[in-house]
Amino acid sequence: MATAVADEGADGTAPLIRFEAVSKHFGAVAAVETLTLDIAKGEFFALLGPSGCGKTTLLRMLAGFETPSAGRIFLGGENIVPVPPHRRPVNMMFQSYALFPHLTVEGNIAFGLRQENAGREEIATRVVEMLELTRLQGFGARKIHQLSGGQRQRVALARSLIKRPHVLLLDEPLAALDKKLRAETQFELMELQRKLGTTFVIVTHDQEEAMIVADRIAVMNQGRLMQVATPTEIYEQPNSRWVADFIGEVTIIEGRAAALGTIDSALGPLVVVNRDTGAGKTVWLALRPEKISMSAERPGGAKNAVAGTVHEIGYRGEMSAYKVRLGDGSLMKVSIANVNARGRPPYAEGDAVWLSWPPDAGIFLGS
Amino acid sequence: MKRGPSPFNLVSLALGFAFLYLPIVILVIFSFNASRLVTVWGGWSLVWYRELLNDEAILSAAWISFRVAVLSATAATVLGTLAAVSLTRMGRFRGRLLFSGMVYAPLVMPEVITGLSLLLLFVALNVDRGFWTIVIAHTTLTTCFVTVIVQSRLIGFDRSLEEAAMDLGCPPFRTFMTITLPLIAPAIAAGWMLAFSLSLDDLVIASFTTGPGATTLPIRIYSEVRLGVKPEINAICTIMIAVVALGTIVSSLISKRGASQRERAALGAQV
């Protein structure tokens, strides 16, 4: 009953999923605006962004619960927009799990296979397989209300994987779990994905989660794609101030491009590794807090060094987040690991310090 | 309203429920009164229940009322559920405004108007009035009550369950039958019960649309009551009250068990 999906060639050039100029309007509101995106087969792909950015709408269009106002969606080369959700080879794990309360665990997991009129023996075998895969052995006869939150999450996962879909969609699947359980489940999901080779598309608002699990991340804002890249690229090479600011912590310094390798800023000339832009153009330097060194004296030989006073310290256990007030009144964020076992941070509020960083530590941004 | 009831609240609740139940309690007690007169208490007796068993007219009227109620309640439940589904799941179809108008109007329409209009329809269509015209009339009247109950349950229904089923390959119609319907079954059952008691109870519309040989219990009771209080009436009324009370308690116990299970499941999903 599922539409046949063409397997791409061994070189994997054709993407499995392609959004082509897809838009979705709800009345006057544009949830998704002319978006084009490719997702490769076997990827663990994340849609990340603040609430209202359109990531969930995009996911639901892939599942078939929303119809695009414009554009096409291709799965394995075929336009699936006219295909209703119950005929797409795509399965979804819902944020609220959406487990059927009147069926047992076994009834929930087997549901998808029963729709295909699979044989009783085959269903039984596959259900056992799934129960083992999600470490729910022996839970088959339980009713949903007898399960804990973590167990229900695994039932939802098993139910959505049993049909061996080409694509598994996950809608904020770990939002309801506590921190420790979430961390464990993230790794479980990654292992599962690697083992099965299924393409996973996950929607999350949790940056850390996206960075941990995903092969590539699409950062979205107000219905548009801001950047699509690997986690490392997004963190170390954001393509805009918005992305730099959205992911992790950052200090952004404005200046004007001077001679190649220099920026004129309120803190003085800064040495950077930059891409060629015209001299005099307004540019920005983004500095990640862990790339900056803090010292009591001005470090000799440092290409970039500024003086300031410690304004605020946020103790986080494994590291401390410092906010340092600089000469021009701006605040610079610095994070330093707490290697001192005594737990006393090396600097206190009000201390005069010097901050320095190498030229290649900063991210040069033209927009 | 977590602060709990004040004394004023408790008093008004107590008085209110006393007012609601007093006449019924009195009626039930006096059905066991050995004396014919309401003013005199003659001791406990089942004499009127025995008289009842000999009263052919009342018994046959009760049987007719029962059959009419079962048939019209079932038809009304089917139509009412369909109407509820139409209003909540079918989006904006043409004529929707008129449809919802027709569905809600009987809720408030005075019964004399509905009764008269239905009778005139039957006369114009040259249909013999009797058992089946009452069934049709009651179905029309009670459908809207079923719709209101089922619809409010459908609106609060967790749509992600239906989406999950379709996502797993279940076509929309089968999704409705295997997922939605079982979970809204208590509301449908409540609708049936309401339609049943409304039909059992109706006097005005039945009077307009009845024909020879189709005297319902309320019509019978009404004609007797006009002549004054008769203790056999107390007896049949007590029986009716007992039947309805039992049915309500049983059905609410069943639905509470099912509801509490599902509530725990739903709450747990948010943990």
Place this chain on the structure above:
Amino acid sequence: MLGQRETRDRGRWIVVVLPYLWLAVFFLAPFIIVLKISLSQSVLAQPPYVPVLDLAAGWEGLKTFAAQLSLDSFRLLGSDSLYLLSYLKSLQVAAISTVILFVLGYPIAYGMARAPKAWQPMLVMAVVLPFWTSFLIRIYAWINILQRDGLLNDVLMWLRIIDAPAAWLSSDTAIYIGIVYSYLPFMVLPLYASLERMDESLLEAASDLGCPAWKAFWLITFPLSLPGVAAGALLSFIPIMGEFVIPDLLGGSESQMIGQTLWAEFFSNRDWPVASAIAITLLGLLLVPILFYERLQQRSLEGGRT
């Protein structure tokens, strides 16, 4: 919702068409017939009115039919003060009853909403239960109590509030008691529903900002419960206007409510055209409240669908 392609699927239209057709035939169409009969004349025949529309007679038949229509029935309604008085009586009873229902029902609904959550379903059932036992029975029960040698007189005499049995039945007082008794659930339940839905933290915020409890009720609780008040009032007022059984069994013979007048015209006088004219006029009077109620329902329906 599902894609537009789903709703175009022919098979699903059965879901809408079936109840639609039923209601159109058995609810809507009859009103047209009532209108037609109200324009007819009464005769001693079966059916007791002319003209009878004979579709087989074609266009000629239609013309003779139209020619025989008359507004006589409506003129009668306007000329004989009996009818005007009946309408006014109904209006009076309906209006006063609705107010009494509101005054009595609000504290009950409020008490229910303030009760511990675990009790509330039982309280709702307790309010609904009498409603599910026969309406006729309950009115009959009041006859038991209110009659000359009934319980009320017994108690009042025992308490020495009165000396001789008073006539409670066959009076307007009895009508009001009967109506308030029967329609109480219709007022209490919508009120309870809207009170129960209210967010408790609103009251906590008011208290936090220095507002005493009684004031918070008037400034916050009551205004938010107004949709429930409107629903309860309409669910009571409109049907009470057309009430027949209660005034017939409990009321006196001095004045009639319009429901009784209609009944009498139809069953006693066998004057179908006049009865129909009464119905049409009543419907006209109630049209505005009915439409208002429809709009209330539409709005709650819209709110639920988002």
